[in-house]
Amino acid sequence: MFAQRMSLQEREKVLGLVLVTPAVAIILSLILYPIIYNLYLSFFDVNPMAGNTYVGLENHRNVVTDPTFWKSVFTTIVYVFSTTIGTTLMGLLVALAMNRKFPFRGVVRSLVLFPYVAPVISVVFSWQFFFDPVNGIFMDLAYDKLGLFSSRFNLIGSPSTAVWVAIAFSIWKNFPFSYLMILARLQAIDETLYEAAEIDGASGWHKFRFITFPEVYFVMGAIILLRVIWNFNKFEEVFLLTENVRVLSVYTYYKAFVGTMELGQGASLAVIQFILLIVFILFYVKRVLKW
Amino acid sequence: MVKKTSFLRKALFFLLVLSIVLFSIFPFIQMISISLKYPAEWGDPSLIPKNINLEAYKELLNIGQETKNVPESVLTLLEETPDLSEEQREAILSKYRSTGDVFPFLRYFLNSFLLSFFAALVTVIFAIFGAYSFSRLRFPGRSVVQRGVLFVYMFGGILLLIPLYRMFVSFGWISIPQGAFVSLMIIYIVQTLPVSLYMLGNYFRTIPFSIEEAALIEGASRFGTIWRIIIPLSSAAIGTVFIYCFMIAWNEYLFASVFLKNYTELYTLPMGLKALFTSKNAIWDRIMAASVLTATPVILLFMSIQKNLAGGLTEGGVKE
Incomplete structure (x- = not known):
């Protein structure tokens, strides 16, 4: 009897390992190994057709002494900061609105999710058309109707204005995620808290400040962290909308795959980008989430 | 008094929900609108096309593209000579079929x-x-x-x-x-x-x-x-x-x-x-x-x- 139970446990152990092995093997060989391999490649002059030549820290040195790299770091910081704040606040606003009862709420709740689920490629052209200097509605409003500008121009054409379009696009695309997370938390708040506050004569703002806000604080902290991680690495949402905004991912893509393919420098850029992200996460987790 | 403010609140809330919905789905509406408009209307900010143009969808889905680039005279010629075999017709038509610029x-x-x-x-x-x-x-x-x-x-x-x-x-x-x-x-x-x-x-x-x-x-x-x-x-x-x-x-x-x-x-x-x-x-x-x-x-x-x-x-x- 005892021996049989042992063998049953043993069998379970073996079966567990057998079943999980394919998944783990795939993750180890195609995620973990490439990350280490990327670190290795960053010390080499990489030529896909011929071999790799060891160059030490030359790639890293080339990257950090290039002023366009620092410009792209700055663009990335502006992009990540604005989009994170924007998506979170927009998500909060929409969640507060959707938490109330109103007619057709079900339909409205699913329409609001459309930007998040539609493929990036299928919505960028509509945004480009919106800002198109000749046909777009934006210029029609801003120039013809309101007279804000002295001429029609392409807002997506120059890097300094295109970054703001990219930020607006990202907020539009991603706010539904923040909204869903915050709404889930809002629905879990005990109604009696609000009733008690009303009896005590609390105003709408006070109810938000002293009941709602403390309840959603940690959810917001978590979605801000996720948003920073995701938007820091974001490629498609920027590159497909406009090729003028060189955030770090786009910068790396150009370095590694366009023109003289500098794969070694690309690898070194990816390492630097990863280190920047880790530093931020450690700081944020300690300071804001107070873990 | 109480009724008035609550009505105002309701209206404002309704406006807020409306603008959230518009913000979310405007690009989709615009996308459908432009896909149905004729080029002359692209600059018109109105979202409702005056005339519906289905040419873009037909072209993408490859509907009715066989005779699109064939000149009228050739088509009438083909109609007036019924004794041509299928293969001969096909051969004539294929000369006009564009291959390069069609988006697959x-x-x-x-x-x-x-x-x-x-x-x-x-x-x-x-x-x-x-x-x-x-x-x-x-x-x-x-x-x-x-x-x-x-x-x-x-x-x-x-x-x-x-x-x-x-x-x-x-x-x-x-x-x-x-x-x-x-x-x-x-x-x-x-x-x-x-x-x-x-x-x-x-x-x-x-x-x-x-x-x-x-x-x-x-x-x-x-x-x-x-x-x-x-x-x-x-x-x-x-x-x-x-x-x-x-x-x-x-x-x-x-x-x-x-x-x-x-x-x-x-x-x-x-x-x-x-x-x-x-x-x-x-x-x-x-x-x-x-x-x-x-x-x-x-x-x-x-x-x-x-x-x-x-x-x-x-x-x-x-x-x-």
């Missing part, structure tokens, strides 16, 4: 579909076994696997792109079209597997073990219980994970653009649309019609699983 939308659609479907299928199969293993069976290293799965949240595609590209080049897969296509499929599997494992693992834990226990006592094997109990009980969750994987692959551009760069006939929809836009054929009605046709399947799929997915999202189960 259907082929890109098929490429995207095959890639996404098989990647999602393989992911789901691996994920079912993997997730079952670490949610039900005890083995050394179980918790490491469970937590390690989420570690992948930290890595964006760009960090993996260069090493994976270098690896697949050295396998010699990128230099042949089939190899490049399969490499891309493997990459989509890898990218969706961790989150699928996590989502399914969470779901399997909610199925009471006693159901399985009964089957095991009756003499069913572990595989038998997975096949007869776990899979049927979690079919909704498995469907959701499948569609999630499908959507990730359907939307992906970065890896596709690097791996399939040299194989125009293998382009996925995102690559094809981008190429169409950069080429001289960039005509707004075609671009917008292609956008509508690319977004529609994804939005329909999403509507079908909305309830489950929204639950999964709030459990932190979705990676971008």
Whole structure:
């Protein structure tokens, strides 16, 4: 009897390992190994057709002494900061609105999710058309109707204005995620808290400040962290909308795959980008989430 | 007095909801509107087309394109000479058939579909076994696997792109079209597997073990219980994970653009649309019609699983 139970446990152990092995093997060989391999490649002059030549820290040195790299770091910081704040606040606003009862709420709740689920490629052209200097509605409003500008121009054409379009696009695309997370938390708040506050004569703002806000604080902290991680690495949402905004991912893509393919420098850029992200996460987790 | 302010509040709230909805779906409305407008109307800010133009959709879906570029005189000639054989007619018409500037939308659609479907299928199969293993069976290293799965949240595609590209080049897969296509499929599997494992693992834990226990006592094997109990009980969750994987692959551009760069006939929809836009054929009605046709399947799929997915999202189960 005892021996049989042992063998049953043993069998379970073996079966567990057998079943999980394919998944783990795939993750180890195609995620973990490439990350280490990327670190290795960053010390080499990489030529896909011929071999790799060891160059030490030359790639890293080339990257950090290039002023366009620092410009792209700055663009990335502006992009990540604005989009994170924007998506979170927009998500909060929409969640507060959707938490109330109103007619057709079900339909409205699913329409609001459309930007998040539609493929990036299928919505960028509509945004480009919106800002198109000749046909777009934006210029029609801003120039013809309101007279804000002295001429029609392409807002997506120059890097300094295109970054703001990219930020607006990202907020539009991603706010539904923040909204869903915050709404889930809002629905879990005990109604009696609000009733008690009303009896005590609390105003709408006070109810938000002293009941709602403390309840959603940690959810917001978590979605801000996720948003920073995701938007820091974001490629498609920027590159497909406009090729003028060189955030770090786009910068790396150009370095590694366009023109003289500098794969070694690309690898070194990816390492630097990863280190920047880790530093931020450690700081944020300690300071804001107070873990 | 009280009534008046509450009416004002209601109106303001209604306005807020309306502007949220408009903000969310305006680009979609505009997309449909432009895809149906004639070029002369593009500059008109009104969203309702005066005349409906279906030419863009017909061209993308290859409907009625056979005689489009054939001159009138040739068509009447063909009609007036009924004694021509089918082959002769075909030969005359094929001279006028344009090949270069037609956008092979259907082929890109098929490429995207095959890639996404098989990647999602393989992911789901691996994920079912993997997730079952670490949610039900005890083995050394179980918790490491469970937590390690989420570690992948930290890595964006760009960090993996260069090493994976270098690896697949050295396998010699990128230099042949089939190899490049399969490499891309493997990459989509890898990218969706961790989150699928996590989502399914969470779901399997909610199925009471006693159901399985009964089957095991009756003499069913572990595989038998997975096949007869776990899979049927979690079919909704498995469907959701499948569609999630499908959507990730359907939307992906970065890896596709690097791996399939040299194989125009293998382009996925995102690559094809981008190429169409950069080429001289960039005509707004075609671009917008292609956008509508690319977004529609994804939005329909999403509507079908909305309830489950929204639950999964709030459990932190979705990676971008």
